[in-house]
Amino acid sequence: MKRLERSPLIQLSYSRMIGFLREPEAIFWVFAFPILLALALGIAFRSSGPQKSAVAIEQAPGSVAVHAALAASDRIEVRVLPPAEAALELRRGRIAVLVRPEGVHPPTLAFDPARPETRLAQLEVTEALERAAGRLDRVTPRLENRPRPGSRYIDFLIPGLIGLNLLGTGMWGVGFPIANARQLKLLKRMVATPMRRGDYLLSLVLARLVWLVLEVVAIVAFGWLAFGVIMRGSWLGFAVVTLIGGLAFTALGLLVASRARTIEGVSGIMNVVMMPMWMLSGSFFSSERFPAFMQPFVHALPLTACNDALRALTNEGAGLAATLPEIGILAAWGVGSFYLALKLFRWE
Numbered sequence: 001m002k003r004l005e006r007s008p009l010i011q012l013s014y015s016r017m018i019g020f021l022r023e024p025e026a027i028f029w030v031f032a033f034p035i036l037l038a039l040a041l042g043i044a045f046r047s048s049g050p051q052k053s054a055v056a057i058e059q060a061p062g063s064v065a066v067h068a069a070l071a072a073s074d075r076i077e078v079r080v081l082p083p084a085e086a087a088l089e090l091r092r093g094r095i096a097v098l099v100r101p102e103g104v105h106p107p108t109l110a111f112d113p114a115r116p117e118t119r120l121a122q123l124e125v126t127e128a129l130e131r132a133a134g135r136l137d138r139v140t141p142r143l144e145n146r147p148r149p150g151s152r153y154i155d156f157l158i159p160g161l162i163g164l165n166l167l168g169t170g171m172w173g174v175g176f177p178i179a180n181a182r183q184l185k186l187l188k189r190m191v192a193t194p195m196r197r198g199d200y201l202l203s204l205v206l207a208r209l210v211w212l213v214l215e216v217v218a219i220v221a222f223g224w225l226a227f228g229v230i231m232r233g234s235w236l237g238f239a240v241v242t243l244i245g246g247l248a249f250t251a252l253g254l255l256v257a258s259r260a261r262t263i264e265g266v267s268g269i270m271n272v273v274m275m276p277m278w279m280l281s282g283s284f285f286s287s288e289r290f291p292a293f294m295q296p297f298v299h300a301l302p303l304t305a306c307n308d309a310l311r312a313l314t315n316e317g318a319g320l321a322a323t324l325p326e327i328g329i330l331a332a333w334g335v336g337s338f339y340l341a342l343k344l345f346r347w348e
């Protein structure tokens with residue numbers, strides 16, 4: 001026991017863990033920020049049923065009859081506007097479809113094909129006009145419209161926020177202290193001590209593990225209490241993925257900060273490393289939206305592997321074995337980054 005107490009690795013890990021409590025800003029970003037972000041996005045994108053399609057009718061002879069036809073649909077929100085105002089509303093994206101009555105001819109439907117919601121609005125308008133004209137449905141399919149567990153946006157978001165938090169706190173949680181200590185000449189003084197580089201770097205990683213558990217538990221508990229997000233897969237797999245992911249991102253932070261001399265320098269490098277993963281790794285929307293030629297690069301990113309594994313476990317009921325490819329990617333990033341950090345790290 002006394003040998004453990006005197007271990008440089010244990011003492012360094014303990015001092016870094018306690019030092020975290022003296023940084024209220026870090027505590028906010030680790031615990032409060034992801035919860036506030038989940039709350040805001042969960043409310044903004046809550047599942048409140050399909051939204052009505054916003055449609056405008058251009059004021060013209062025949063607009064009253066068109067309005068009566070569209071108003072009969074409970075899936076269309078319709079209003080009649082002067083031509084100039086209607087065109088402006090369409091250009092600003094406040095309406096999905098603009099209907100121009102053409103007298104005895106069928107009306108013209110104006111819309112922007114680049115907006116995904118306009119296709120649905122166009123179909124709704126066409127169906128309403130055809131029904132008003134006396135259309136009879138030849139086939140009436142049976143509808144099975146029950147909600148599917150795990151299909152809400154908040155179910156998609158919570159695993160992404162966990163992955164994003166692991167990335168941010170893992171990299172900043174070790175990169176900032178190293179750069180700060182180097183800038184204050186504290187690392188230079190450690191050269192005269194028998195401390196090994198491996199002990200110093202590994203202590204930062206171990207200290208992160210303590211707070212890793214608490215920050216993940218906080219997000220998972222909030223998702224369950226506030227939005228009913230539950231774990232449908234293996235808790236063991238979830239624990240392994242978060243652990244390996246946290247270690248991988250911490251090792252990446254060590255690598256980034258291994259030579260940075262100032263806070264400004266490490267901040268710039270951190271942003272260069274993190275921004276591609278913020279944009280490409282599917283934290284807020286699916287990474288499958290990117291073109292096929294980008295997918296190999298996207299799926300090689302550690303945050304993509306972490307997000308995909310967490311979503312498979314949380315929403316798809318996957319087990320540990322199903323996430324082994326993603327765990328392999330995270331482990332490769334972690335081991336490779338820590339090895340390079342040991343080689344590149346300098347006290348000065």
